[in-house]
Amino acid sequence: MFSLKDKTAVITGGGSGIGKAISLLFAKQGATVHIIELNEESAAQTVAEINTYGTAFSYACDVSQQQQVLAVFQKIKKIDILVNNAGIAHIGKAHTTEETDFDSVYQVNVKGAYNCLYAALPLMQANGGGAILNTASIASLVGISDRFAYSMSKGAIFSMSMSVARDYIGDHIRCNSISPARIHTPFVDGFIAKNYPDNQEEIFDKLSKSQPIGRMGKPEEVAALALYLCSDEAGFITGCDYPIDGGFIKL
Numbered sequence: 001m002f003s004l005k006d007k008t009a010v011i012t013g014g015g016s017g018i019g020k021a022i023s024l025l026f027a028k029q030g031a032t033v034h035i036i037e038l039n040e041e042s043a044a045q046t047v048a049e050i051n052t053y054g055t056a057f058s059y060a061c062d063v064s065q066q067q068q069v070l071a072v073f074q075k076i077k078k079i080d081i082l083v084n085n086a087g088i089a090h091i092g093k094a095h096t097t098e099e100t101d102f103d104s105v106y107q108v109n110v111k112g113a114y115n116c117l118y119a120a121l122p123l124m125q126a127n128g129g130g131a132i133l134n135t136a137s138i139a140s141l142v143g144i145s146d147r148f149a150y151s152m153s154k155g156a157i158f159s160m161s162m163s164v165a166r167d168y169i170g171d172h173i174r175c176n177s178i179s180p181a182r183i184h185t186p187f188v189d190g191f192i193a194k195n196y197p198d199n200q201e202e203i204f205d206k207l208s209k210s211q212p213i214g215r216m217g218k219p220e221e222v223a224a225l226a227l228y229l230c231s232d233e234a235g236f237i238t239g240c241d242y243p244i245d246g247g248f249i250k251l
């Protein structure tokens, strides 16, 4: 079950957190993994871990820059799976979000995903099909308070995924999104360290308890869902969003 043998997977942001867990698991299931990362060192670390049991390559690339993205995809050529995972966060309400911050969240989270879709879709069409997974967030479903730009960007990912699913269903390309609640990654640790330097443990505890299930999710739990959705076993699933949220949305 869930074998990715002979599949080529492109994963953005594979140097850290959820993207790293997805990269490690996809490679374990037999995929050749290509990691697109802004942080060259962390990507090289993931590749080194994978190369002890599988095959991986990394590319230093800013997903918000279309020319950089196109140059990477030209090297990869054949793609079965694309995971648009790279993303950045921002705190602020609409009237406290500066234009430069709004633009950078948009550029990375929205335009970055578009750039990879733009480059990957013709390759998937030529390949006879493929599976795309976009990382949204519960922010796209409920618009988290004080995360104006971030919620906007993840809402765009949610609807972008539906649009792609509709447009490419005839090409045997499936497209879904996942909407995690808080997952314990460097993204969360960095957020706490930056915004609450004096009471990090207390905030970590508070954030964990704010999840109905009483803890944050693990990157490996998100990777398991990603594996299913990108595998052939999920061949009947497209145009869907899957919350992975410890009960956040419904309970």
Ligand code: NAD
Residues within 6 Å of the ligand: 012, 013, 014, 015, 016, 017, 018, 019, 036, 037, 038, 039, 042, 061, 062, 063, 064, 085, 086, 087, 088, 108, 112, 135, 136, 137, 138, 179, 180, 181, 182, 183, 184, 185, 186, 187, 188
């Ligand atoms: P992370 O910060 O641990 O990892 C993100 C990776 O993306 C980093 O390695 C970073 O270098 C890379 N990246 C950032 N900007 C980039 C760019 N312009 N080009 C290429 N790479 C870039 O974050 P994470 O927690 O693993 O989050 C991964 C995804 O999951 C993000 O899209 C995030 O919005 C989403 N998400 C995370 C959580 C959470 O609680 N951790 C919840 C919901 C959604």
